[in-house]
Amino acid sequence: MLDLALANLLSPIVLSFVLGLGAALARSDLAVPEAVAKGISIYLLFAIGFKGGASLAEHGIDLKLGLTLLMGVVLSFSLPLLGFALLRLLSGMSRTDAAAVAGHYGSISIVTFVAATTVLADAGLSSEGYMVAVAAAMEAPAILSALWLISRGSDQTEMSADLWREILLNGSIVLLLGAFVIGIATGAEGLSRIESFIVSPFQGVLCLFLLDMGLIAGRGLRKADVLDRGAIGFGVLMPLLGAGAGLLASLVVGLSAGGTMLLMTLSASASYIAVPAAMRVAVPQANPSIYLTLSLAVTFPFNLVLGLPIYLTVAKTVIGS
Amino acid sequence: MLDLALANLLSPIVLSFVLGLGAALARSDLAVPEAVAKGISIYLLFAIGFKGGASLAEHGIDLKLGLTLLMGVVLSFSLPLLGFALLRLLSGMSRTDAAAVAGHYGSISIVTFVAATTVLADAGLSSEGYMVAVAAAMEAPAILSALWLISRGSDQTEMSADLWREILLNGSIVLLLGAFVIGIATGAEGLSRIESFIVSPFQGVLCLFLLDMGLIAGRGLRKADVLDRGAIGFGVLMPLLGAGAGLLASLVVGLSAGGTMLLMTLSASASYIAVPAAMRVAVPQANPSIYLTLSLAVTFPFNLVLGLPIYLTVAKTVIGS
Amino acid sequence: MLDLALANLLSPIVLSFVLGLGAALARSDLAVPEAVAKGISIYLLFAIGFKGGASLAEHGIDLKLGLTLLMGVVLSFSLPLLGFALLRLLSGMSRTDAAAVAGHYGSISIVTFVAATTVLADAGLSSEGYMVAVAAAMEAPAILSALWLISRGSDQTEMSADLWREILLNGSIVLLLGAFVIGIATGAEGLSRIESFIVSPFQGVLCLFLLDMGLIAGRGLRKADVLDRGAIGFGVLMPLLGAGAGLLASLVVGLSAGGTMLLMTLSASASYIAVPAAMRVAVPQANPSIYLTLSLAVTFPFNLVLGLPIYLTVAKTVIGS
Amino acid sequence: MQTHDAKRVEITIEQVMLRRLTEALETADVTGWSVLPVLGGSGRSGNWSRDGQISRGTGMVQVVCLIRPDKLDALLDAAFKVVERHIGVVCVTDAQVLRAERF
Amino acid sequence: MQTHDAKRVEITIEQVMLRRLTEALETADVTGWSVLPVLGGSGRSGNWSRDGQISRGTGMVQVVCLIRPDKLDALLDAAFKVVERHIGVVCVTDAQVLRAERF
């Protein structure tokens, strides 16, 4: 496992992240323009969705698909409750902030998922193509749990059908699922046509994206004084607990080692797109610096550098490859 | 032909367009940043121009080149007259609006052309490399016809040498023709150097562009109440008439089946770059919602989904492949 | 050599530059969005740094590395003194402007360096991988010389630790060196993973970047009346002198023909990123139109079109390939 | 040249709230506005920048409305309901406009 | 700090008309302005957004000119000739500037 951690640490992807992190901490003016970052993120979502769909089309629909989706939704709903309890225990932040943070950990980080698929590929493991759909299914339910936790505290939250539409139709869910469906519809033949766009250069593009994630995480760390020690501990402990829950869920369903690692990763990762946007609208009184810093500057790096090799080792050990 | 239409419908390119269309109609916030859309469009123009030039360099200058260019210019000049008459017949829009719309249909849509080249490639057909130059030649003449139609109605229009310079030197014409000339100058050897940039990933990049076109078309459709029923009918009928005119012109010149399909496509497609800009400057009183919606939200989808397979079938039947 | 110059002139890269130049001079509205230009520049810096590092990792650290770095720093420090003397001789511009311009010529242009590596690759020559690090090392020292020249004239300049941090940590240095280190760390294996992103499409991406450089140079030329004849002469003469100094330095170190050509190119090229920014902060009274126009619209095109084949021929003749 | 009294209202607000704001403006019968991008800024909740922004949750925009003076109160009421619990600032200046019939 | 009376003129205009506007400003002897991007907006001709814009025909920008008060009329006349038949709005506010010699 140490070997694996080291190999992971020395991958261009992780090193690109570290470069961005270092540059931001040293206050370099290195920056990726917003439009470019958004463009790359569209590319990644499209590619990962499409490849998932094409792989599903090739290997046939698995009977476990429905069950895994269900498990994903259950995880997304329940992990915030666990997170909330843990945060109240470890950190002194307000109920509202704690609930908002917890919501992020029930949802998922798609870049962490993408990084996990490249780690899997390097390890020569395959996984169920529909894990992409599971990722999409896990984005939103956690928001509901967070809002329920907040409303229990009788704090005001603004929740409307309108906001729900906004959450469920947010660009990244739509693009991921849409590309997934296109992948299913066009299958191996469709993939072969755009392979040299979405497969071959994928890891290189991911490097640039992780460079940017590093810059963002580094800028976040420079504001990390909004986090008390308990909160930082949470940012490291929660992914491990989440991954554990993901492992259990995977055992119930009976996923492959690759699929298990991906479900652990999804459970371990914290949202930085869908959930923050929903929180800003529904719970403006929650401090965005807290949840964004925890998610982007603590948990994301932890998962990328240490989490992924851990989840892979555990998955391989428990499931066998 | 039904097979062909279905295969076309299930290509990643068309499905990406449909995804964008659906996302916009469902009011998802999925959006491609303006800078990214412009960057992709620069890529597509450069690639298509270069490949046309390189193919011309390889197959030698064709004696029909001059004649085809002439035919393109004639089509671009005359199709607006046909379009204007048809619009006055079908729709209740004002003379000025009708003339402005008609101008768009004499000019061309370069993405439709690009999509047509990939349909051709899938069908294993080749075409005259200089069709790219014909596309460029067809961009501007239609504008003159539209302005003539408008000035006849004694409405004011502002036409100056200055505006002409602007139209003829607009970025997309310059880039397309410039890349075409570079392709001729560097030939197969130049192409081999940048092939893995402009050839292999081309279809994939086109998918993302069509995703964006779908989003734009979808947003347009949400405003489609500016169009009366006659106008919408025009948006579907006019491309078919245009394609017919293109077919005749092609028979006069004696193009290959591939070239015929491309000339039909050019004639059938409607501008959304050069002509709207010229209209905004010269005929500000014409309503841009009408011509942009018709061109982007009616005719473009029609051509992409149904038009292209029709034009291909007709071209193959009439010319033989 | 004439052959070489012609071959260079007809490369897609140079022709793309010429296209941009022509478009800008003809006042076309062709433009590359700022975000796209920055995105491409991030790609080029990352790719060139990474490839340099990977090549170093493969061929082993060369004992000459340290000496070459030292030579680069010495060149960067001393070329501005030469440039300043020459400018005072040739042109009527003020001391401050002359010093600011001279500073640009001690520093380097990374795109010229990138173009030189593709010329080398076409010529089948290899070079020391660490030349990328030499490029980074040459960026900043020239700024110090320029500021020293200006302060001697008792003009005010604002120089602070803060500004130094800014210069040394400017985005392009950090990215270039960071990618270089990542390349060293991950070596051939890392390169193989992202090869189809940073190697195969490289020349094509470079074409688009040079298109943009051409647009910028062309817009600059339209303002070229800020330059007197002597200044323009300087813009052509100075690169040749710089290349000569680079050649001498290379002979002292004993670089390969490829490395020699690159060191000549670095010495011959003029900065348009790090130095202008530093000058704006430290010497706002120096006219940016003068130094940007000379660097981008005179020296850059000269190097790209004529300089590179000259440097290559000289390097091959003097060193033998 | 003939000009007419007007108010220029500038509302700096989180991008996620933009649609809600413009809907509120429409309800208050304000039909003209322009949205300008904001690159970054600073306020009571710290400073931020749009660089490399990937989260949809942050980032602000500026909405500029030119209106007839008598519509100001309706506009401010509408805007206030949206920004009330959210971060952001509202600034009103006296202005003169051409072509008053447009407002 | 010493400030001087000035006018701040803000012209929101279609991007395709920008060059014509700045040429008219130069003719009217106005030599200083800044152009700001507009992301989207709403007016009598409906609402629009810059997202995914590929047509050059749409999209607006804002031109801000600070001028000496006595130059206002010349500026407005020049601007009006350009915007007259086009969509767009012009807004003038009283302002104070530093370094009056620049205007």
Next chain:
Amino acid sequence: MQTHDAKRVEITIEQVMLRRLTEALETADVTGWSVLPVLGGSGRSGNWSRDGQISRGTGMVQVVCLIRPDKLDALLDAAFKVVERHIGVVCVTDAQVLRAERF
């Protein structure tokens, strides 16, 4: 709706000077501002455009600060020290703001 007197200060400055300006603002106890991109412009040192900009040396931004009137002098002093030797313009207008406690 209750509004409060304020000043709107708009500083157009080179992007390379932005950090220095905001640091100066903080020193002058100004804690709220927004930065807007500028696409291009014209002034005594000629005209420029952000298109295809690759040099970090050029390009401007606009910093908008809303402040209580009594803080104006401190702000202008701070801003002036930064822009003094640099190109750029400073413009102050009278304004009204909601939620005065924020300024």
